[in-house]
Amino acid sequence: MISTRFTELMGIDHPIVQGGMQWVGRAELVSAVAEAGALGFLTALTQPTPEALVAEVARCRERTDRPFGVNLTMLPSITPPPYAEYRDAIIAAGVPVVETAGSNPAEHLPHFHAAGITVLHKCTSVRHALKAQALGVDAVSIDGFECAGHPGEDDVPGLVLIPAAAERLTIPMIASGGFGDGRGLAAALALGADGINMGTRFLATVEAPVHQRIKERLVEATELDTDLVYRQLRNTARVARNGVSRSVVQLLAGGAEFAEIRELVAGRRGRTVYESGDPEAGIWSAGLVQGLIHDIPTVAELVGRIVGDATDIIRDRLGGLVATG
Template sequence: MNKITQLFNIKYPIIQGGMIWNSGYKLASAVSNAGGLGLIGAGSMYPDVLREHIQKCKKATDKPFGVNVPMLYPNIEEIIQIIIEEGVKIVFTSAGNPKTWTSHLKQHGITVVHVVSSSKFALKAQEAGVDAVVAEGFEAGGHNGREETTTLTLIPMVRENISIPLIAAGGIATGRGMLAAMILGADGVQMGSRFAASVESSAHDDFKKTIITVKEGDTQLTLKELAPVRLIKNKFYHDLEQLYAKCPTPEDLKTLLGRARAKRGMFEGDLTEGELEIGQIAGLIHEIKPVSVIIEDTIAEFNVASREMQQVLF
């Protein structure tokens, strides 16, 4: 039996990324109803908004779902308390030390998964007692690891170092990508960009339409001095490039970045001045589809590719 489907009690080993401004209860419940594991992205929600989304998700699905929690969140104690009070059974933590909250969450019967970008941090997460890790490669959208290790090399290196279940992320949006990740040693996959361009994503329609126009080379990792983030090359990105030409200080970068620029881009649809976070794999995403179709297509392609591999090998 697959370790990920067993761990989360789901049909398919497909997890939806808990992406800020994209991952409300509609997306999370749709993924869970389609047989994957949906995640509410707490990183873009005030505590009361998160509680509302959890409550709505419980009404929208009777299947397992979880919450993604960036641990650098300013209201982290309140967020954790709400998750416990609302009876959420699965939490994905990221952007912080897994030792901080793992034991506390597990004491309340919560399954904990931590997102990492290196074997070193995967080991630390395992030592902290998490139930599984997500190893996310450099191709991923949004905030990224500083090591710039690609998924193709990261997954087998993490697999070599840990014994707990492993979920691959970064550059996966198809059944063939899913099969490749699992051949490399992953037990399941997490897809972000593919679900950002879904009917149920809470992102602005103009951002979704932009995702499906992205081609190879249209995204770039930047802002490494603050927190590395992969962005679509729009006006804001080019403004950053011009600032970098002047050897800016981190304070200069913070001043240009300002506040709520990701919300402005992805949630409010400002394609010019907004921060548009998406993975390199967007070049393979050509259509905005319902979540049920995305998962159906992914599994069908996975099965076809599996059969093809059998013929190639034997």
């Protein structure tokens, strides 16, 4: 067991987080992560209504009595979801931990804290992490450029971003982006983080509620098989490379407006990828860490392996490099 400030804060056994993933953060995966002693997050907006989210929380509780949380991602939108209603549903459901992401969480923090909820905020830069700390979040998760989804616009990889944040933060920090094995956990701890967040690696597990073919695609892929889309729109996202992503990259590079790619990047098409198993059906998130994914274990096997390998690296390999006497 590896104990850190983050495990103590969250009441979990291992410093590993399964962050919110749209269409994937459901009870099957989150409960398995919790049972393995790590911290999993249901994804609020995967559920069509706040009432459906409350039902999903209940379904997760039927599967585990260990701590788990809910991710609430707030992004600019022409027709934004009813974030306050989802927030109130989270509070009503008695969820102990919330992962906020996207926009500034200031509006929601007083409500969560009044309900005794611990808040972890996802950031992509040191300045955003410091702002979140100043607002009063309890911990931050900081995404390096290697991550799936939105890595921000600074293009700073974790090897620099993590220690740069660790030098200035006083609250617990989780490292995200490029993590998938014990070597990554040991490295993150050495760089000053209190644990790791994994998304893509958890996609390729038995319990992940996605089609087997998508899991196999992650095993087949290398670290070269991702694309950065929306760069020209300053809303960069790292996704699995396929025909759709290549088309989007080429269209935007040629000066296309968002309206011209809207249908290609529709969220429903990404959901179809996970449900149908067709990796060419739409845009779907994958990080560079897919180059380190070589199997499809159970969540318990994966978490146990990561913690065991990290422990061996810290105790035996790294400890053995220090000369004594």
